[in-house]
Amino acid sequence: MLSNEGQKFLDDTQGYLRTKGIREADIISFIEDAEVHLIEGEKRGKSVNDIFGHAPKEYANQLAKEMEVDKKGNYKLLLYFIINLLAFTMMKSVFFSEADHRLSYSLIELIGYPIMIFVGISVLIWGMRTASFKRKRTEFLIMYITGAIWFLSIFSIALLNNFYGTTFIKFTATESFILVGIVVLFAAIVNIKFGGWFTLAYLLVPIALEYVFVMIDLSSIIGMYVQQIILFIVIYMLLKIHIKLEKGKYTNKKRDSIIYR
Structure with a gap:
């Protein structure tokens, strides 16, 4: 043992x-x-x-x-992250954020959020590397700081957009629902094809959490911060579970190959 x-x-x-x-x-x-x-x-x-x-x-x-x-595997992981994040943000906008259920974006959002995606990925990798081989409390503190940095980066774009953003592109409600449907379907296919059924949790769990947050009305700045931290921790936990499942799948496959030799 x-x-x-x-x-x-x-x-x-x-x-x-x-x-x-x-x-x-x-x-x-x-x-x-x-x-x-x-x-x-x-x-x-x-x-x-x-x-x-x-x-x-x-x-x-x-x-x-x-x-x-594993360059191919890293590109897959990046694709998971981008597609799921895009699907999540589009669903959030259409179903929870916009009263008229229409997607609309300013130049600040179109330029800022893609940059923040790569900042977020870099911060997550930094956090996980730094937290490795540390005590549990230190590991939690590092991941908490990582989540706070993630929130501040996203919040800074939202704040800039609130003061200086003007609508650059806006879709009709019908176009918005069609776009969301296409992106979500594509995200589901990508997840299942390359990562298995479990990776759908990266898409479904955050949107379920968003629904809960809307129901209890976490619309203040502190509420938004708590929301992002919870979301970050949940995704981190899903990643840990996914790693264990992949290890078990690989071990079983290796054992089966030895048995049938």
């Missing part, structure tokens, strides 16, 4: 390597081998530091240099 310290080392290493864009098969293969070494070492009374050294992040960095970067 693996100790809590050993399990945390495996989870942190796996998460850290994933933020480096390493191929999933290589990550899981290493984690499985490392788990065996940890179990055997702990039986002999050794700690994680005795087995893998006193600098786990440096060890993970060295591993990343020796492993293959």
Whole structure:
């Protein structure tokens, strides 16, 4: 049985390597081998530091240099993020934000939000890397700060748009519903095809949360902040669950291939 310290080392290493864009098969293969070494070492009374050294992040960095970067997988992940975010924001605008259910955008939004998407991705990666190999409280604090930075970046665009934005493009209600339908359908297909059924949760859970937030009326600045933090934490938790499911799927596939040889 693996100790809590050993399990945390495996989870942190796996998460850290994933933020480096390493191929999933290589990550899981290493984690499985490392788990065996940890179990055997702990039986002999050794700690994680005795087995893998006193600098786990440096060890993970060295591993990343020796492993293959999964460019195709990274592009897929980026596609998931962009498509789901686009579908979510469009649904939010049509169903919850706009009284006339019409999509409309200013130049500030059209230019600012795409920039903020890449800022958000960079901040999330930074947060996950920084939180790795830290104590649980420190990890939570880092992810909380990451969520706050994400909120401030989004809020700054909304604030600029509120004072200086003028409508650049506006669709009719019918056009808006058609566009939302097309984007949501495309997002669902992309998620199922490349990530499996679970990845639909990245789309459905945030919109369900948005519905709850609208029902309890979190329209103040503090309410918006709380909303973004909760949304960020939920997505982070979904990502953790997804990682565990993918690990289980890969392990079962590997075991089946050995059995049928």
